[in-house]
Amino acid sequence: MEAKGWISGDESAKEMLGRVLSRARPFLLLPPLHRVPLRPRNVLEIVGPSPSAKTHLLIQAALTCVLPVDWNGVHYGGFDGFAIFIDLDCRFDIFRFSHLLKLRLASGSVSEIDREQNNNTIKRSSIAYDEELYTLCMRRFSYVRCYDSFEFLATLKTLHYRIQKEKAYGNCVHMLLIDSIGAFHWIDRASTCLPLRGSNRKSHSVQTVLETVVQEIRKLLLLHPMLAIATKATLFGNRAMNEAKCRNLRKPDTSYSQIGGITALQLPYREYMPSAWQTFVTHRILLRPSDDHLAVSDDQNHSVYFSEWLLPSLSFLDKFIVKEAGVFLVA
Amino acid sequence: MAPLKSLEQEYPILDSNFQSFCASHDIFSVEDLLLHDLYVLAAFAEQESSSERLKQGIAQVLSIIDGQHQPWLNGIELLEDAQRNKHVLSTGCEGIDLLLHGGLRVGQLTELVGPSSSGKTQVCLLAASNVAKKHIGSVVYLDTGNSFSPQRVTQFICQHSDPAIDQAKHRTLQKVMNNISCKSVFDIFTMFDVLHQLEFNLRSQMQGGDCKVQLLIVDSVSSMVTPILGGSGSQGHALMISAGYLLKKLAHEHNIAVLVTNHTVGGDGGISKPALGESWKSIPHVRLLLSCDHGGSICNVSILKHPSMAVGKAARFMIHN
Numbered sequence: 001m002e003a004k005g006w007i008s009g010d011e012s013a014k015e016m017l018g019r020v021l022s023r024a025r026p027f028l029l030l031p032p033l034h035r036v037p038l039r040p041r042n043v044l045e046i047v048g049p050s051p052s053a054k055t056h057l058l059i060q061a062a063l064t065c066v067l068p069v070d071w072n073g074v075h076y077g078g079f080d081g082f083a084i085f086i087d088l089d090c091r092f093d094i095f096r097f098s099h100l101l102k103l104r105l106a107s108g109s110v111s112e113i114d115r116e117q118n119n120n121t122i123k124r125s126s127i128a129y130d131e132e133l134y135t136l137c138m139r140r141f142s143y144v145r146c147y148d149s150f151e152f153l154a155t156l157k158t159l160h161y162r163i164q165k166e167k168a169y170g171n172c173v174h175m176l177l178i179d180s181i182g183a184f185h186w187i188d189r190a191s192t193c194l195p196l197r198g199s200n201r202k203s204h205s206v207q208t209v210l211e212t213v214v215q216e217i218r219k220l221l222l223l224h225p226m227l228a229i230a231t232k233a234t235l236f237g238n239r240a241m242n243e244a245k246c247r248n249l250r251k252p253d254t255s256y257s258q259i260g261g262i263t264a265l266q267l268p269y270r271e272y273m274p275s276a277w278q279t280f281v282t283h284r285i286l287l288r289p290s291d292d293h294l295a296v297s298d299d300q301n302h303s304v305y306f307s308e309w310l311l312p313s314l315s316f317l318d319k320f321i322v323k324e325a326g327v328f329l330v331a
Numbered sequence: 332m333a334p335l336k337s338l339e340q341e342y343p344i345l346d347s348n349f350q351s352f353c354a355s356h357d358i359f360s361v362e363d364l365l366l367h368d369l370y371v372l373a374a375f376a377e378q379e380s381s382s383e384r385l386k387q388g389i390a391q392v393l394s395i396i397d398g399q400h401q402p403w404l405n406g407i408e409l410l411e412d413a414q415r416n417k418h419v420l421s422t423g424c425e426g427i428d429l430l431l432h433g434g435l436r437v438g439q440l441t442e443l444v445g446p447s448s449s450g451k452t453q454v455c456l457l458a459a460s461n462v463a464k465k466h467i468g469s470v471v472y473l474d475t476g477n478s479f480s481p482q483r484v485t486q487f488i489c490q491h492s493d494p495a496i497d498q499a500k501h502r503t504l505q506k507v508m509n510n511i512s513c514k515s516v517f518d519i520f521t522m523f524d525v526l527h528q529l530e531f532n533l534r535s536q537m538q539g540g541d542c543k544v545q546l547l548i549v550d551s552v553s554s555m556v557t558p559i560l561g562g563s564g565s566q567g568h569a570l571m572i573s574a575g576y577l578l579k580k581l582a583h584e585h586n587i588a589v590l591v592t593n594h595t596v597g598g599d600g601g602i603s604k605p606a607l608g609e610s611w612k613s614i615p616h617v618r619l620l621l622s623c624d625h626g627g628s629i630c631n632v633s634i635l636k637h638p639s640m641a642v643g644k645a646a647r648f649m650i651h652n
Contacts (some may be wrong), residue, residue, distance in 0.1 A: 044581045047611065049612075050609070050612035050613050050636070051636045055638075089613055090576070090580075090583065090615075091616050093638035093639055094406065094410050094413050095413060096638055096639040098406070098410055134392030135407060137406070138405065138406030139406060139407055140405070140406070141405060142403055143403070143404050143406070143409055144403050145402065145404070145583075146400060146401065146579050147401070148576070150362065150365055151399060151400040152402060153366070154365060154396045154397070154399040157365065157369065157393065157396055158393065158400070161393075180613060183613070184567040184572075186565055186569045186571075186610060187452065187569045187572055190564075190566050190568070190570075191569070201357045202357070202363060202366045202367070203514035203634055204362065204366070208366050209366070212365070212366050212368075215368060219370075230354075233609075233612070233613050234609065235584045235609050235610050236580070236609060284566045302641055303437075303641070303642050303643065322641070
């Protein structure tokens with residue numbers, strides 16, 4: 001009977017898991033992004049004051065994206081795809097990217113580089129890497145810079161055709177990286193548009209620009225499954241953190257949940273992005289410089305950064321440093 | 332941005348029918364089109380009588396929009412451009428050059444932060460004289476505090492030359508001084524004026540010639556921005572960020588090294604911090620902190636921010652009299 005068909009179901013849980021997991025593998029990115037598995041169509045926001053190694057994390061992600069899984073018998077563990085980098089900060093250093101890529105290629109896996117670095121410093125001229133693979137990976141990195149919101153919107157509107165063109169050549173895009181989504185916040189906030197004709201005309205403001213940005217990125221993610229990562233600089237300073245610190249000093253007997261001395265409900269920075277963007281973001285991680293320094297060798301003193309997952313909210317901090325070969329976790 | 336009417340001459344497909352269709356959806360210019368969903372617009376166009384022509388018009392507008400952003404580059408092209416054009420300019424000061432692995436990088440905005448009389452203007456004058464003399468390029472010096480001193484620049488230039496033939500020395504001195512153009516600007520609007528004029532000149536200039544601008548110095552950017560910051564409006568911040576982006580655009584597109592100075596203000600707990608606040612922190616590529624010992628001529632410089640070097644790395648230098 002028909003009713004029985006409703007109850008018996010289409011497939012078992014095992015079959016469903018087998019079907020889903022074979023098609024979409026969760027991404028496991030390098031530390032400190034490794035605690036939460038990220039998939040295509042996730043939107044990760046990396047937020048932190050300046051400087052807190054946000055762009056470095058983007059570069060690490062881009063490197064993982066452009067490297068192949070295996071090449072000539074060496075396992076690189078990359079995603080073998082294109083990475084699209086939209087630079088709104090206009091501060092990207094291609095030399096640093098190239099140097100990191102060469103170090104990754106020369107050593108094969110990340111843990112080896114760490115061991116080598118602790119023994120001696122790597123001289124730039126003596127790195128042996130596969131030239132052909134290097135060129136292939138560099139070509140997979142697509143870069144554009146935008147000097148204002150209009151250029152950013154124009155880039156997003158025409159991005160679909162660009163990705164389609166690449167797909168026609170058999171290359172798929174796995175990552176969309178945006179450096180500093182809040183770069184034009186002040187400029188957009190201050191531009192007032194006098195409505196000329198038609199009272200329904202959309203004025204250029206932070207709300208409309210970001211709503212359009214979210215719309216375009218959502219459409220792109222629907223058509224081309226990729227992971228979107230955006231950095232965001234905190235524009236308003238960490239007054240909340242300082243106030244919490246002062247409160248800590250005045251009442252030494254009160255116990256606070258130890259997330260950098262801030263109670264879990266309070267955000268350690270002031271959110272300035274409109275709600276359209278805030279609801280669009282699926283994952284959020286906060287980076288902060290700490291006051292500690294880690295002495296790696298005699299002359300090098302690396303500052304330690306904290307990373308804390310805000311969405312999903314994990315209740316511990318990771319510590320990492322930025323060395324010549326990239327970002328490494330500190331126990 | 333251009334109203335759609337003005338595009339009709341160049342693109343006849345954007346005729347009055349297309350314009351009235353767009354007007355019915357409150358779209359009057361290319362800027363409005365950027366804020367609209369073009370797929371939804373195409374769906375509305377389907378319902379019109381001349382749907383084919385309208386959709387062709389939308390496709391034409393999309394290709395116009397494609398020309399509105401900077402070109403796409405891949406990693407190899409970026410690297411080639413950087414290796415060819417974005418070389419390093421020595422500042423003439425050994426300590427700073429060693430710290431920055433060679434000096435000021437073309438295409439980057441370097442900021443010198445320091446309290447008053449910490450040597451910022453001296454470093455700027457030294458860099459200007461060094462670039463004008465050694466790199467055969469011209470320098471544009473925007474002076475906000477009347478601190479540009481031609482005598483000091485002459486001292487720097489004549490420092491290392493031998494005291495031999497006077498006339499030849501005089502001629503080289505003149506040529507080098509001609510390469511430094513100094514402009515006094517006292518408010519941010521004049522600075523925008525000067526920078527836009529510079530951008531226009533650079534864009535319309537032919538390639539080559541040895542009077543190509545290599546270094547742009549703004550001493551100091553904080554004295555122009557601080558009077559307009561503050562208050563509840565966001566105009567001041569917007570002007571500051573726009574100025575920063577204009578400087579970065581000049582640096583990257585026209586292959587110039589930009590050097591700006593900033594002063595310090597009191598921060599939390601009495602520790603001094605750079606002025607201009609949080610939003611300015613993301614503008615410069617490289618931030619250096621200068622400090623001078625009392626009464627001595629030895630100065631300290633340390634890195635506050637650098638795209639590829641650790642924060643806190645320091646060096647000492649001395650500027651000879």
